[in-house]
Amino acid sequence: MAQEFSAEIGDVLAGVGPRLRRLRSRRGVTLAALSAATGISTSTLSRLESGQRRPSLELLLPIAQAHQVPLDELVGAPEAGDPRVRLSPRIAHGRTVVPLTRQPGALQAFKIIVPGGRQDPDPKTHEGYEWLYVLAGRLRLVLGDRDLVLRQGEAAEFDTRLPHWFGSADEQPVEILSLFGSQGERMHVRARPSGR
Structure with a gap:
C-alpha cells in the first residue's frame, strides 16, 4: 500500500x-x-x-x-470524488427504502415509499430522533396517544423513544423523506411551514 x-x-x-x-x-x-x-x-x-x-x-x-x-x-491534483449517491432501494416491512446518505454517521436520510391500504398500527420505540416530510400522498402518524394525518408538504419531528408508527392514511401510496439521527441529534429547519 x-x-x-x-x-x-x-x-x-x-x-x-x-x-x-x-x-x-x-x-x-x-x-x-x-x-x-x-x-x-x-x-x-x-x-x-x-x-x-x-x-x-x-x-x-x-x-x-x-x-x-x-x-x-x-x-494536477485529482478531482474530488463523485458527490452523487448511488441509490440502492431495498424493501423493508413492505416499504421501499432508498438511502440518500452514503456514510454512516449521526444523521441518515432516506426516501421511503409506503404502499397504500389501511394497516393496524404497531407502535415501536428505539433510541433516536426522526424528522418526516411528506413528498406525496397522505401519511398516518401514530405518536404516543395521538393519531395524525400529514398531507403533502407537511413535516413532523419526534423523539423515537415515544411509541410511534406511520403508514398510508388511505388506499394510495405515500412518499416521505425521513431524516434519522441518534439521540440528541435534531434536524434544524430554517423555514416554517405555512399554517392551515
Whole structure:
C-alpha cells in the first residue's frame, strides 16, 4: 500500500514539469518574464519544467500566483470524488427504502415509499430522533396517544423513544423523506411551514 502511494506521488510530481511548460507556453510567457514575476531564477524554472528539479511548495506557490491559477492546477491534483449517491432501494416491512446518505454517521436520510391500504398500527420505540416530510400522498402518524394525518408538504419531528408508527392514511401510496439521527441529534429547519 505504501509503495502504491509513493508511486502515485512520483507520477504526480513527474507530471508537474510538463504541466508548467504547457501553461507558460499557452500564455505566451517567457522564462525571463516568469522569473521576473516570481523571483525564481530562469535556470531553476527551466530545470523545474524539464523535470531536473523536484517541485516544492516554495517554488510552486509563486508560479501559481504569477499565472493566477490554483495550486492544484499546477500539480494536477485529482478531482474530488463523485458527490452523487448511488441509490440502492431495498424493501423493508413492505416499504421501499432508498438511502440518500452514503456514510454512516449521526444523521441518515432516506426516501421511503409506503404502499397504500389501511394497516393496524404497531407502535415501536428505539433510541433516536426522526424528522418526516411528506413528498406525496397522505401519511398516518401514530405518536404516543395521538393519531395524525400529514398531507403533502407537511413535516413532523419526534423523539423515537415515544411509541410511534406511520403508514398510508388511505388506499394510495405515500412518499416521505425521513431524516434519522441518534439521540440528541435534531434536524434544524430554517423555514416554517405555512399554517392551515
